[in-house]
Amino acid sequence: MSSCFQTLSDYGLRSIGYGERLLPKADITLCEQFVLIGSGMIWNIYFAVLALLLGFFFATVLALGKNSNLSLFSAPCRLFIFIFRGSPLFIQFFFAYDLFVLLPRLGFDIDLGFFVVTVETRWLTKAWLGALIVLFFNTSAYAGEIFYGALRAVPSQDLESADAFGFTGIKKFRRIIWPTMLRLAWPSYTNEAIFMFHATTLVFFTGFPAWQQKGDAIYYASYFADKTFNPFVPYPIVGFYFILLTLLIIGLFSLINRRLNKHLPTNERKRLRFNKHNLIR
């Protein structure tokens, strides 16, 4: 057991570059597999959380844009959503990576007033930025479509009441349309969030290199499967971690769902279930 604590301190943060440099090669123990694959989960969580947080806002913009009467706004949003929903994420990763590689290696200085940040284009070929951008665009497109559907489903009486009470512009959107849109979209959006977490497993199988063997959970799992030639241990471990994560997401999203439905009479509240017959993706 103490040796497992040792493994934990050696490999617990291996995926982000702390601890032991060499991966275990011979006599791989169950503990090493658990710890290293768990360490890889840091990357999965990093990608999914950031992509979802940023994507949430961009998706709202896309949904509003697609819903706009002006084709100047709606056409680009439609195109964006079509491109990212209509093609496989796997191909998007390859395509984006190869585009990023072609970019000239430049450094841009961004003056923030108090200090200057140098943004380098070569960061785009690194997974932490390049893959994050692809995931961000991808989830924005999917969530944008979900929000657009919900936006179209906002009851017209709600809008009429808002008008009657003199709500206009930003205030009408923020107080009336947006909360209802979110409430209607939430079950599908929960699905999307779960799929986003699952989609992060693709990153290190595309062009993006796992630099110094800093990879995600499935990168280490396939490493172990190759080394031990036994798939029956590492892949179930990944499965175990992801089931835990999925349950956590469902729990978190149900809390938000409860808040979104708070004002409704109890018999009209919808409990959040992982939507069985309408998997959106």
Place this chain on the structure above:
Amino acid sequence: MFNYCVDPKAIEGLMWLSCYVTTAKHMSFYFSFLVVIGLLSLAAPLAMVFGFAGATASRSNFRIIRSLGKGYLAMIRGIPDIVFFLFIPIALDQAFEYLRHKVLCFDVTEPIRQGNDFVVCAAAKLPLNTAGEWVHDIYGFSLALLAFGFVFGAFAGNVLSGAMAAVPKSQIETGEAYGFSQSQIFRRILIPQMWIYALPGLSNLWMILIKATPLLFLLGIEDIVYWAKELGGIKTGVYEYPHPDWRAWYFGVLMIFYLSLTYLSQSVLDKISARLSQGQATMAGKAG
């Protein structure tokens, strides 16, 4: 392909391009598009079979079968599909070889798992070492197909079990009142009525299936992703057709291929859905 292609370094422009896109490797690239279509047309029915079995099992009266079915349908919601795509082919391969080893080489007493090795006798190897290249290709493709069938079967099972649950209970009860047996109710009442509820989910699933086909690359199949990487990479002067890094172009072509495939599918599915909702007591039905 063309006569003037004998010395590609001497020609330029469109002529060069016409020679370049008709090389033997490019022909393999074009053929791999057919592999994608082939996978789609085989995986879809297979997934329906798996899904139907899963959905039926999850409604079974026997507890063990029911929990097996429910477990099968539930696992895909918690575990990323890529895990299954990586796990199933190699697990199946080892399982087959293990069984063949036990049957064909029962006199070998050494354990199969020796440290980090998986050792079976030569006669138990799948495919046999003596088998031709194409046997290996077919075997690899079949394992991949089974993985797709299994994963998408679980998705389809969720859709179908949701659709079965959506058939109004009174229909079932009417069947019981008329003295139908359980299997008659299943075949004559439940199945014919569930399709309309299953259609949106199944259309969605078809789109997911299309977008999952490039994952064949992960299973070691020489698919379109493999060829795009292979052909697009930098070719130095030692190659017949030297060119810089063109991978972005090749993957651009794949993007267009998939976008047209999903666009086409979507318009067909919209037509089907419009046709099926005609005369239904829904908003879509009344509009049509």
